[in-house]
Amino acid sequence: MPEVKIRKIISCTEEIYHEGGPKADTPLRRAAVVAVIENPFAGTFAEDIQPFMDDLKPLGLEMATRLVGLLGGDPAVVEGYGKGAIIGAAGELEHGALWHAPGGYAMRDVLGGAKAIVPSSKKVGGVGARLDVPVTHIEASYVRSHFDSMEIGLNDAPRANEMVLTLVMTTGARVHNRAGGLQGGKMRGKDGLRWAEIYERLRYGLRKPIKRSAKLSRPPLARRWLWR
Amino acid sequence: MAVIANPFAGRYVEDLTPLMDIGAELGGLLGDKCVAALGISSDQAESYGKAVMVGENGELEHAAAILHPKLGAPLRKAVEKGAALVPSSKKMGGPGQVLDVPLGHKEAAYVRSHFDGIEVRLNDSPRANELLVAVAVTDSGRPLPRVGGLTHGAAEGIDGLR
Numbered sequence: 001m002p003e004v005k006i007r008k009i010i011s012c013t014e015e016i017y018h019e020g021g022p023k024a025d026t027p028l029r030r031a032a033v034v035a036v037i038e039n040p041f042a043g044t045f046a047e048d049i050q051p052f053m054d055d056l057k058p059l060g061l062e063m064a065t066r067l068v069g070l071l072g073g074d075p076a077v078v079e080g081y082g083k084g085a086i087i088g089a090a091g092e093l094e095h096g097a098l099w100h101a102p103g104g105y106a107m108r109d110v111l112g113g114a115k116a117i118v119p120s121s122k123k124v125g126g127v128g129a130r131l132d133v134p135v136t137h138i139e140a141s142y143v144r145s146h147f148d149s150m151e152i153g154l155n156d157a158p159r160a161n162e163m164v165l166t167l168v169m170t171t172g173a174r175v176h177n178r179a180g181g182l183q184g185g186k187m188r189g190k191d192g193l194r195w196a197e198i199y200e201r202l203r204y205g206l207r208k209p210i211k212r213s214a215k216l217s218r219p220p221l222a223r224r225w226l227w228r
Numbered sequence: 229m230a231v232i233a234n235p236f237a238g239r240y241v242e243d244l245t246p247l248m249d250i251g252a253e254l255g256g257l258l259g260d261k262c263v264a265a266l267g268i269s270s271d272q273a274e275s276y277g278k279a280v281m282v283g284e285n286g287e288l289e290h291a292a293a294i295l296h297p298k299l300g301a302p303l304r305k306a307v308e309k310g311a312a313l314v315p316s317s318k319k320m321g322g323p324g325q326v327l328d329v330p331l332g333h334k335e336a337a338y339v340r341s342h343f344d345g346i347e348v349r350l351n352d353s354p355r356a357n358e359l360l361v362a363v364a365v366t367d368s369g370r371p372l373p374r375v376g377g378l379t380h381g382a383a384e385g386i387d388g389l390r
Contacts, residue, residue: 011265130351151351155326 004059005038007162010154013070021176029171030150031070032133033063034164042090042161053098059165060099060106067169068110075111079184080146080170082135083107085122088158096122099165107138107167114138115189128155133168139189144181145173229348229362230254237285237357247293254361255299259306262365273307274380275342277331277364278314281321283354291318294361304334307365311388312337321360324351329364335385340377341369 011034015027037059041049068075083103085096104118119134119141130153137143150168158164173184182194190196232254235246255278263270278299280291295316304310315330315337326349333339346364354360369380384390 155347 004055006059007036007038007157009036009063009066010034011066011070012152014150016175019175024175026172028173028175029071030135030148030168031067031170032150032152032166032168033066033070034152034154034166035059035063036154036157036162036164039088039091039095039158039161039163041092041095042088045092049095049098053101056098056102056165057106060102060167061110063103063165063167064106064110067107067167071169071171077171078111078169079138079172080135080148081107081111081114081118081138082133082149082168083118083120084131084133084152084166084168085120086125086129086131086153086158086164087122088160088162089124089126090160091124091163093122093124095163096124099163103165103167107169111138115192116141117192125158127157127159129153129158129164131164131166133166135168135170137184139192140182140194141192142182142194143184144179145177145184146170148174229350229360230258231350231353232359232361234283234286234290234357234359236287236290237283240287244289244293247290248297251294251296251361252298252302254294255363256302256306258361258363259303259365262363263306266365266367268367270306270308272367273334273365274368275331275333275339275344275366276303276307276310276314277316277329277346278303279317279327279329279348279362279364281319281325281327281354281360281362283356283358283360284320284322285356286320286359288318288320290359294359299363303363307334309385310334311385313388321354323353323355324349327360327362329362331364331366333369333380333383335388336378336383336390337388338378338390339369339380339383340375341373341379342366344370 012032014030017023017027085099087096108114116138119136130151132149132151135148137146152166280294282291300314312334315332317330326347329346331344333342348362
């Protein structure tokens with residue numbers, strides 16, 4: 001398969017101190033690494049595109065490592081992540097889907113086996129197109145405090161035969177997070193959706209007082225049966 | 229880039245000294261951050277630029293107060309020397325609007341390979357009462373310069389022009 005031809009890599013970090021409310025003691029940090037690469041399938045319809053996922057693995061790892069570096073070098077500070085792709089006009093959306101595995105698993109590896117699915121967005125676009133990259137908690141997708149997003153885009157990319165690939169990491173909840181729901185913390189993820197301790201409570205007859213947030217995140221009936 | 233509250237949003241104030249002091253602080257802060265982001269030592273910086281976008285409740289003069297009186301000196305300190313003027317742009321604008329920051333060689337404004345620009349934009353800034361302040365630093369000129377003129381190597385860097 002073709003090698004990955006990188007035209008440029010962009011790194012950016014946001015430090016958010018407040019958004020009109022009280023100033024945070026520790027600013028929320030969001031970082032994005034964006035790579036502009038040649039789309040090897042541009043202008044053609046190729047049936048067999050999956051081998052390119054393997055070719056993208058080293059790039060994914062490189063970008064994920066750079067992200068941790070941008071946030072200070074300690075993977076433990078990373079609490080949210082997301083990924084995305086903009087495919088130049090001579091390509092198809094499916095080419096962007098090739099980024100799911102190499103981008104997502106690279107971040108999960110670098111973060112020591114994060115459990116939650118990495119949310120993503122993708123589209124076909126021209127030079128200057130912007131992409132809103134969704135962000136969720138790395139251990140439990142339902143953590144409402146960490147639902148976030150970051151906009152990325154470049155004035156000169158993607159050209160028709162290019163793809164813009166991006167990975168995003170954040171260090172915490174939205175700066176004035178107060179919309180309720182499941183909250184973030186240093187807890188263990190169970191299945192990548194909710195916290196392990198919430199499942200314990202559901203399973204062992206709710207002996208401990210249960211928080212409203214846990215009730216809200218109770219899984220559907222059919223699935224609760226499976227655990228018992 | 230820094231997004232700051234505009235202390236004079238929504239009113240006309242004659243004395244803009246506080247904005248000039250903010251400019252001095254940001255020149256050093258953002259200059260240092262640029263050099264750190266490039267992973268270079270300060271003497272390896274080759275060109276620079278600055279720009280401000282003013283949210284709708286401010287006036288263009290607020291941008292001028294940030295940029296021109298005091299921002300340059302601490303920025304030059306951050307990139308070591310810097311005999312040439314720091315090219316700049318300013319405008320009024322809203323969240324998501326693009327600001328083009330002009331770039332010029334830091335020692336000799338006529339170095340043609342270093343005439344450049346970088347686009348900045350933030351989806352959520354500047355809000356009506358904010359100012360978006362951008363400082364740009366590079367470690368080189370355009371990627372494949374071939375339109376002649378004064379070169380980086382030939383620049384003297386004494387008068388800031390050649």
